[in-house]
Amino acid sequence: MVPVDTCTVDGRKEALRRMLLAREFEDTVQDQFADGEIPGFVHLSQGQEAVAVGACGALTDDDYITSTHRAHGHSIAKGLDPDRMLAELYGKEAGYCRAKGGSMHVAALDEGMLGAQPIVGASASLAVGAGLTSQYNDEGWISLAFIGDGAVAEGQVHESFNLAATWGLPVVFLIENNLYSEGMLFEEQHNIENLSDMAASYGMEGFTIDGQSVETVYETVSEARDRAVSGDGPTLIEAKTYRYRGHFEGDQQPYRTEEEIEGWRSERDPINNFTEKLLENDEIVQSEIDGLREEVEAEMEAAVAFARNAEPADLDAAYEDVFVESVPEIEHRREHLAREEPNWGAY
Ligand SMILES: Cc1ncc(C[n+]2csc(CCOP(=O)(O)OP(=O)(O)O)c2C)c(N)n1
Numbered sequence: 001m002v003p004v005d006t007c008t009v010d011g012r013k014e015a016l017r018r019m020l021l022a023r024e025f026e027d028t029v030q031d032q033f034a035d036g037e038i039p040g041f042v043h044l045s046q047g048q049e050a051v052a053v054g055a056c057g058a059l060t061d062d063d064y065i066t067s068t069h070r071a072h073g074h075s076i077a078k079g080l081d082p083d084r085m086l087a088e089l090y091g092k093e094a095g096y097c098r099a100k101g102g103s104m105h106v107a108a109l110d111e112g113m114l115g116a117q118p119i120v121g122a123s124a125s126l127a128v129g130a131g132l133t134s135q136y137n138d139e140g141w142i143s144l145a146f147i148g149d150g151a152v153a154e155g156q157v158h159e160s161f162n163l164a165a166t167w168g169l170p171v172v173f174l175i176e177n178n179l180y181s182e183g184m185l186f187e188e189q190h191n192i193e194n195l196s197d198m199a200a201s202y203g204m205e206g207f208t209i210d211g212q213s214v215e216t217v218y219e220t221v222s223e224a225r226d227r228a229v230s231g232d233g234p235t236l237i238e239a240k241t242y243r244y245r246g247h248f249e250g251d252q253q254p255y256r257t258e259e260e261i262e263g264w265r266s267e268r269d270p271i272n273n274f275t276e277k278l279l280e281n282d283e284i285v286q287s288e289i290d291g292l293r294e295e296v297e298a299e300m301e302a303a304v305a306f307a308r309n310a311e312p313a314d315l316d317a318a319y320e321d322v323f324v325e326s327v328p329e330i331e332h333r334r335e336h337l338a339r340e341e342p343n344w345g346a347y
């Protein structure tokens with residue numbers, strides 16, 4: 001994959017391509033869900049692509065992300081295969097989790113995606129565990145947690161901030177403040193304007209940034225990554241952004257107006273504004289942009305064909321991957337305890 005280094009022209013074009021792909025992926029999911037092809041429940045993130053692409057672009061292939069119920073954009077930005085992503089959503093065996101995850105639980109451990117976490121706040125704790133692994137084994141990679149603004153009202157997120165800061169873990173906490181938590185407005189849930197102000201109380205660096213600018217997100221996360229790998233601990237970043245669709249597909253959205261949504265779409269769209277900037281700076285020409293759009297459309301058409309034609313999930317496999325069969329370290333400990341303390345099981 002071409003790196004998303006927004007400090008170079010090629011990197012900026014790649015950032016645009018990935019944002020277009022993330023948008024096309026979700027537009028496709030929106031349509032296929034409406035047509036009844038995708039079962040279950042979906043949460044879309046059109047409008048938030050600059051956060052996903054800027055952040056994942058600043059990571060290496062060895063770094064991990066953790067995500068929320070709104071994870072499609074993050075997964076695509078991390079480089080997951082749209083075919084297997086869509087197959088997962090379609091309930092097919094070829095999906096990343098053999099359809100056991102669906103939209104809200106996609107995980108691809110080999111590709112740096114530790115999992116979408118619909119338990120609000122859990123993405124933070126999971127990233128802390130990963131960061132501890134990297135630090136403990138001196139492995140040099142970092143973890144980045146995508147967290148919603150609503151999740152910042154969860155206790156486990158604060159425990160995660162505290163542990164990561166106290167232990168100096170190589171973690172980046174990236175709050176996507178899309179101004180809503182389900183139907184609750186940001187100001188109904190928080191009494192401060194910038195969530196990154198919380199960083200100081202944990203002894204972390206904190207930044208509030210424009211989440212509609214892929215370059216700003218890329219630069220801020222790159223610096224946070226540098227701090228993390230240098231042993232300078234975690235960073236708390238709040239990226240202000242906006243989702244165009246409802247909390248979930250089907251949400252009637254009584255809590256906001258069509259004008260508000262259109263205002264963000266027409267004035268603050270991360271893809272349109274970035275495209276205009278590249279055109280103004282003579283870094284891209286319109287035919288190239290059209291070509292990129294056609295490329296991602298074709299990629300998603302192929303993904304739909306792949307997902308439709310893939311084998312349905314194997315129902316007999318439902319109980320596989322549920323219980324751990326044997327973990328040598330645990331077996332060893334169990335034997336040791338049984339020898340040393342025959343009654344240990346009674347506790
Ligand atoms: C622990 C927990 N509490 C409540 C919910 C129900 N719930 C699902 S998404 C959501 C809102 C999350 O808002 P935010 O963190 O801002 O993320 P966004 O949906 O805006 O991406 C809530 C309350 C849940 N899934 N888990």
Ligand SMILES: [Mg+2]
Binds near residue numbers: 149150176177179182
């Ligand atoms: Mg939110």
